[in-house]
Amino acid sequence: xxxxxxxxxxxxxxxxxxxxxxxxxxxxxxxxxxxxxxxxxxxxxxxxxxxxxxxxxxxxxxxxxxxxxxxxxxxxxxxxxxxxxxxxxxxxxxxxxxxxxxxxxxxxxxxxxxxxxxxxxxxxxxxxxxxxxxxxxxxxxxxxxxxxxxxxxxxxxxxxxxxxxxxxxxxxxxxxxx
Amino acid sequence: xxxxxxxxxxxxxxxxxxxxxxxxxxxxxxxxxxxxxxxxxxxxxxxxxxxxxxxxxxxxxxxxxxxxxxxxxxxxxxxxxxxxxxxxxxxxxxxxxxxxxxxxxxxxxxxxxxxxxxxxxxxxxxxxxxxxxxxxxxxxxxxxxxxxxxxxxxxxxxxxxxxxxxxxxxxxxxxxxxxxxxxxxxxxxxxxxxxxxxxxxxxxxxxxxxxxxxxxxxxxxxxxxxxxxxxxxxxxxxxxxxxxxxxxxxxxxxxxxxxxxxxxxxxxxxxxxxxxxxxxxxxxxxxxxxxxxxxxxxxxxxxxxxxxxxxxxxxxxxxxxxxxxxxxxxxxxxxxxxxxxxxxxxxxxxxxxxxxxxxxxxxxxxxxxxxxxxxxxxxxxxxxxxxxxxxxxxxxxxx
Numbered sequence: 001x002x003x004x005x006x007x008x009x010x011x012x013x014x015x016x017x018x019x020x021x022x023x024x025x026x027x028x029x030x031x032x033x034x035x036x037x038x039x040x041x042x043x044x045x046x047x048x049x050x051x052x053x054x055x056x057x058x059x060x061x062x063x064x065x066x067x068x069x070x071x072x073x074x075x076x077x078x079x080x081x082x083x084x085x086x087x088x089x090x091x092x093x094x095x096x097x098x099x100x101x102x103x104x105x106x107x108x109x110x111x112x113x114x115x116x117x118x119x120x121x122x123x124x125x126x127x128x129x130x131x132x133x134x135x136x137x138x139x140x141x142x143x144x145x146x147x148x149x150x151x152x153x154x155x156x157x158x159x160x161x162x163x164x165x166x167x168x169x170x171x172x173x174x175x176x177x178x
Numbered sequence: 179x180x181x182x183x184x185x186x187x188x189x190x191x192x193x194x195x196x197x198x199x200x201x202x203x204x205x206x207x208x209x210x211x212x213x214x215x216x217x218x219x220x221x222x223x224x225x226x227x228x229x230x231x232x233x234x235x236x237x238x239x240x241x242x243x244x245x246x247x248x249x250x251x252x253x254x255x256x257x258x259x260x261x262x263x264x265x266x267x268x269x270x271x272x273x274x275x276x277x278x279x280x281x282x283x284x285x286x287x288x289x290x291x292x293x294x295x296x297x298x299x300x301x302x303x304x305x306x307x308x309x310x311x312x313x314x315x316x317x318x319x320x321x322x323x324x325x326x327x328x329x330x331x332x333x334x335x336x337x338x339x340x341x342x343x344x345x346x347x348x349x350x351x352x353x354x355x356x357x358x359x360x361x362x363x364x365x366x367x368x369x370x371x372x373x374x375x376x377x378x379x380x381x382x383x384x385x386x387x388x389x390x391x392x393x394x395x396x397x398x399x400x401x402x403x404x405x406x407x408x409x410x411x412x413x414x415x416x417x418x419x420x421x422x423x424x425x426x427x428x429x430x431x432x433x434x435x436x437x438x439x440x441x442x443x444x445x446x447x448x449x450x451x452x453x454x455x456x457x458x459x460x461x462x463x464x465x466x467x468x469x470x471x472x473x474x475x476x477x478x479x480x481x482x483x484x485x486x487x488x489x490x491x492x493x494x495x496x497x498x499x500x501x502x503x504x505x506x507x508x509x510x511x512x513x514x515x516x517x518x519x520x521x522x523x524x525x526x527x528x529x530x531x532x533x534x535x536x537x538x539x540x541x542x543x544x545x546x547x548x549x550x551x552x553x554x555x556x557x558x559x560x561x562x563x564x565x566x567x568x569x570x571x572x573x574x575x576x577x
Contacts, residue, residue, distance in 0.1 A: 040246065048244075082307065173242065173253075
């Protein structure tokens with residue numbers, strides 16, 4: 001936790017280096033390989049995030065807003081088989097009702113995205129998007145598909161604003177994008 | 179003949195060899211035990227070291243395995259590449275496919291040691307929330323063990339040398355304790371045999387068995403000394419008997435001849451003179467016949483005592499015949515001294531002798547004098563001169 005804060009602090013102290021990009025994950029060439037890779041990556045990210053009011057192993061709710069770009073069927077593969085309920089919903093419903101631990105942003109309008117990012121601020125909600133490869137629009141984790149494979153970037157500013165604990169090893173995994 | 183010559187060795191050498199053998203055996207045995215214990219401990223230590231490295235690696239590569247990211251896996255393994263003693267690292271994912279691999283650029287310094295200690299790589303499953311997401315495999319090498327083994331061998335060698343020296347010194351000490359008393363006994367026996375030193379005894383010894391041996395030898399020596407003393411006194415008695423007249427206890431003819439030769443030699447060396455007096459008892463045969471042999475013997479004993487009483491300490495008297503005595507007066511200045519002595523002898527023996535039956539007998543002697551070297555320089559010549567002098571005296575006595 002301390003290390004995480006220190007890392008985040010160090011990242012904040014140097015503007016322009018707050019987004020970390022993971023190196024490429026291997027994606028199988030077979031059909032559905034990308035879907036599997038996305039599910040695996042999302043599940044991995046979830047497994048390294050801690051919610052302050054939840055214990056490890058508690059049921060989590062993932063709210064999917066907009067259609068995912070990289071996968072047709074989102075079914076995160078969390079190591080250790082943590083129970084996860086999936087809900088397709090809309091930005092308005094999320095803001096109105098809450099009840100989401102994870103927000104997966106697919107293709108959404110920039111207005112909705114801004115509203116959601118504003119709403120998430122200071123809430124214990126993890127945001128993941130696959131529609132912002134450069135990770136410039138406020139989501140905490142941004143998935144990107146390139147020729148070399150699937151990767152993710154980390155928005156340290158966004159993480160630092162919220163109460164979520166993210167394992168520093170995940171933050172460390174990526175290299176800074178300057 | 180089975181009289182083949184056996185190669186002789188000293189007790190000290192024998193003990194030394196024996197001790198060395200025992201010591202070597204003991205040291206080798208303890209060394210082996212320590213070595214086996216050391217190898218077991220070393221192996222445990224090496225296994226633990228590899229296990230710790232594997233756990234560290236598993237922690238480092240866990241996210242990389244979750245995201246199946248080879249680059250991240252390499253970075254996760256990076257801290258392990260600085261740990262000495264790791265030859266190869268392999269990360270396998272949950273399906274057993276190789277994610278990344280690292281091989282130490284340093285060659286294995288002792289492949290044999292590696293084969294003994296790390297016959298196969300150590301594999302540790304990497305888990306995330308309880309489910310197995312991959313495996314980390316670590317192959318150790320001997321680079322860390324080598325120093326340990328070297329130091330261990332060196333220390334073992336030093337221990338061996340120190341133990342060896344110590345036990346050799348102790349063995350020496352023991353040998354000394356044993357060989358010294360034995361040498362003492364041997365030297366006593368040697369002294370007794372070679373120098374007839376029957377008064378020598380073995381000192382009291384610190385070792386019970388040897389002390390008993392020494393005691394027995396001492397007892398044997400006591401007996402030997404007794405026999406020797408007895409023999410010596412017997413011998414002296416026999417020698418006295420051979421050279422002395424039994425009746426008068428005076429030296430006999432043989433002793434007289436010996437003495438005369440010795441005196442001539444001594445006087446020749448000193449260039450001094452001595453006198454030879456030849457004494458013959460007058461009418462002794464008549465006295466013997468008249469009074470009996472016992473009376474004759476008594477007279478002879480009395481005469482011998484009187485002659486001896488007249489002589490000086492260095493003078494010599496012997497009974498050289500039945501009624502003949504000879505006296506060596508040594509030294510004398512002049513013939514007159516010798517003649518005076520002759521006169522004194524005549525006067526001394528002239529006292530009456532009381533016989534056993536109460537009768538008095540007045541013995542008389544005739545004395546002849548010869549002076550060395552004036553009358554001759556050998557015994558025969560001197561005796562001849564003295565003898566003729568005695569006859570002259572006897573004739574003058576009769577007249």
